[in-house]
Amino acid sequence: MLEWGLLVALGFVAAAFGSIVGLGGGIIIVPSLVLLGPALTGEAIGHPTAVGTSLAVLIVTALASTLAYAKRRKVDFRSGWLLFAASGPSAMIGSALTAQLRNGTFQLVFGCFMLLMAALLVARDYIRPIRRQWPVWRTIAEADGTAYTYGYAVVPMLAVGCAVGAVSGLFGIGGGSLFVPVMVLLFGFPPHIATATSMFVIFLSSITGSAVHAWLGEIDYLLAAALLPGAWIGGRLGAYIAGRMSGKGLLWLLRLTLIALAAQMIVEGAAAK
Incomplete structure (x- = not known):
């Protein structure tokens, strides 16, 4: 009974946090299941099962x-569908390749990937978003009347979707750790x-x-x-909290989370080698 309570709590925390920063929670669920499997279920959980279960959640x-x-x-649904056109098929390919990584290798690669994303988000403070005349421009007006304008090109968007989908399927993290910084830095x-x-997009590619x-x-x-x-309750609560946070606060929260989890996964991966 205690184990089930811990799993419900894990789903809530991962979903709430993942929704706040746009990662979907997999970046917390996957390492938690791999690292804490014996405590949560009484036996070790292999990384393919952790990834598959994470994507289902x-x-x-x-x-x-x-x-x-x-x-x-x-939500910019039009841009989201464009990203999914590439990320959906590539997520299936990444999912099929998950079992090819051994446990120690999986943790190391996953940890290094998260560090790379954290570095990209830190660099954001020193790199201005690319300003250019994109062929496609979008204007989104939020419920409170605040409007934003930004642009992109179809081919780069499809390339981003393809890369993110593969990462999503391989690691079971939803791909938000790539989507968010690239969308902010490259397309504004x-x-x-x-x-x-x-x-x-995470919903569709998952x-x-x-x-x-x-x-x-x-x-x-x-x-x-x-x-x-x-996960259901946490996902809705996370979106509610995110709506009341500043963009700068969201990015700092994402940076610190990625660094902490990356360090833990790298240590565990090195120990398994």
Whole structure:
């Protein structure tokens, strides 16, 4: 009973935090399941199962937060569908490759990836978003009347979607750790719009990625069932909190989270070698 309570709490914390920073919660669920498997379930959880289970839970987390963001008109659905056109298929490819990484290698690669994302977000303070005449311009007006204008080109957006989808399927993290900084730095998305749109794309790509893991038998449905209630509540609460935070606060929270989790995963990966 205690283990189920811990899993519900893990789902809630991961979803709430993931929704705030636009990561979807997988970046907390996957390392938690891998590192704390014996304490949570009484036995070790392999990384393919952790990734597959995380993606299954991400469907619920991302849906809950997307609905909450949509009520405040923070989701750019047109841009989201464009990103998913590339990220959906590549998420399936990444999911099929997860089992090819051994445990120690998985932790090391995952940790280094998170450090790279943290460095990119730190560099954001010293790098101005690219300003150019993009062929596609978008204007989003939030529920409170605040309007934002930004632009992009279709081919770079598809390339970003393809890369992020592969990472999403491989690591089970939803891809928000790549989507948000790239959307902010390259295309000038406001952090709140990037976070909300990222959650929408995570919802769609998690469906395709988890379908592959389900086909490969890499989803623990009991674990997912325990994580889902907290994930639904946490996803909606995280979106609510994010709507009341500044863009700068969101980015700092994301940076610190990535650095802390990356350090833990690298240490564990090196120890497993």
